[in-house]
Amino acid sequence: MGLFLQFAAPALAGIFVGVMSGLLGVGGGTIMVPIFRLAFGMSPLASTATSLFAIIPTSISGVASHMRAKTCVPKLGVALGVGGALTSPVGVWLASVSPGWLVIVVAALVVGLSAYKMFKKALKAPRVALSCRTAHTADAAATGALADASEPASRQSKPDLTRKQYLQGAGIGLVAGLASGYVGVGGGFIMVPMMLAILSIPMSLASGTSLIAIMILAIPGVIEQAILGNINYFAGISIVVGTIPGAVIGARLVRVIPERQLRFAFGGFLLVAAVLLMLNEFGILG
Numbered sequence: 001m002g003l004f005l006q007f008a009a010p011a012l013a014g015i016f017v018g019v020m021s022g023l024l025g026v027g028g029g030t031i032m033v034p035i036f037r038l039a040f041g042m043s044p045l046a047s048t049a050t051s052l053f054a055i056i057p058t059s060i061s062g063v064a065s066h067m068r069a070k071t072c073v074p075k076l077g078v079a080l081g082v083g084g085a086l087t088s089p090v091g092v093w094l095a096s097v098s099p100g101w102l103v104i105v106v107a108a109l110v111v112g113l114s115a116y117k118m119f120k121k122a123l124k125a126p127r128v129a130l131s132c133r134t135a136h137t138a139d140a141a142a143t144g145a146l147a148d149a150s151e152p153a154s155r156q157s158k159p160d161l162t163r164k165q166y167l168q169g170a171g172i173g174l175v176a177g178l179a180s181g182y183v184g185v186g187g188g189f190i191m192v193p194m195m196l197a198i199l200s201i202p203m204s205l206a207s208g209t210s211l212i213a214i215m216i217l218a219i220p221g222v223i224e225q226a227i228l229g230n231i232n233y234f235a236g237i238s239i240v241v242g243t244i245p246g247a248v249i250g251a252r253l254v255r256v257i258p259e260r261q262l263r264f265a266f267g268g269f270l271l272v273a274a275v276l277l278m279l280n281e282f283g284i285l286g
Helices: 002-024 029-039 044-069 074-096 100-124 132-142 150-157 163-183 188-198 203-228 233-253 259-281
Strands: none
Touching: 002 029, 002 044, 002 203, 002 233, 029 044, 029 100, 029 163, 029 233, 029 259, 044 074, 044 100, 044 163, 044 203, 044 233, 074 163, 074 203, 100 163, 100 188, 100 259, 163 188, 163 203, 188 203, 203 233
C-alpha cells in the first residue's frame, strides 16, 4: 500500500501539472519543483533535476495535441528550442556549483514571478476571455458547422514570421535555456510572454510553440543531470504517468476555458507554492 501511495500521489499531481502545461505552454517545472521539494523531501538539486527529466515527456504529449489542433508555430518552436539547448547545460552546471538554498530561492522567485505575470495578464484580459478560435467554433456550432470550424480559424491566426523574428526567437531560447537548466523549469514562463511582446504571437499559438521549444531545450540539461546522478527516476516516472494524459487534456481545453479565470486560479496556486518553498528552505515550516 505504501508503494502504491508513493506512486499514485505523484501520478495524480502529474495530471494537474500536465493540464496546466497544455493550457499555458509551460513545461510544468514551476509546479513540479515545489512538489518534489515539499512533498517528497528531495534535495534542491534532485528536485530541479527530476523536474527537468519529467518535463520532456510532458512536453511531447502536449506538443502532439497542439500539432493536431494546429495551435502552434513549429518552426518558431524549433528556433526557440535550439537556442535553449545551447544554454541549458550551462544552467545545470551553475546549479551544481551553487549552494542548495540558493537554487531553491531562485526557483521560488521564478515561481513567484510566474504568479505575478499570471495575475497581471488576468487583470488585463476581458471578463469573457474566449479565444478567437473558440468564438469561431461556437458560432459555427450555432449554424450546424461544428465539424470544420476549427481549421479555418487556426490557419487565419498563423503569423508570417521573418528571418529576423526567427533569430529573435533563438535569442529568447538562450535566456529560457539558462533558466531551465538552473532551476529545473521548462522556460515557458520566459518564452510565452516574450513571444507575445516581441514577436506578437497570439496566446492561442504561444502555448503550443513554447512546448515544442521546451521539448528540445531540456534534453541536453537532462543528459547532464543524469551523468551527475541527480535524477530521482522513480519520482520522475511516477509524475510523468499523470502529466502525459494531463497535457493532452490541457491542449484540448485551451480552446474552451476562459483565460482570465484560468490565470487567476493558476497564479494563486503558484504564489502559495513560492511562499511554501521559501518557508520550507529556511526551516520556518518545521
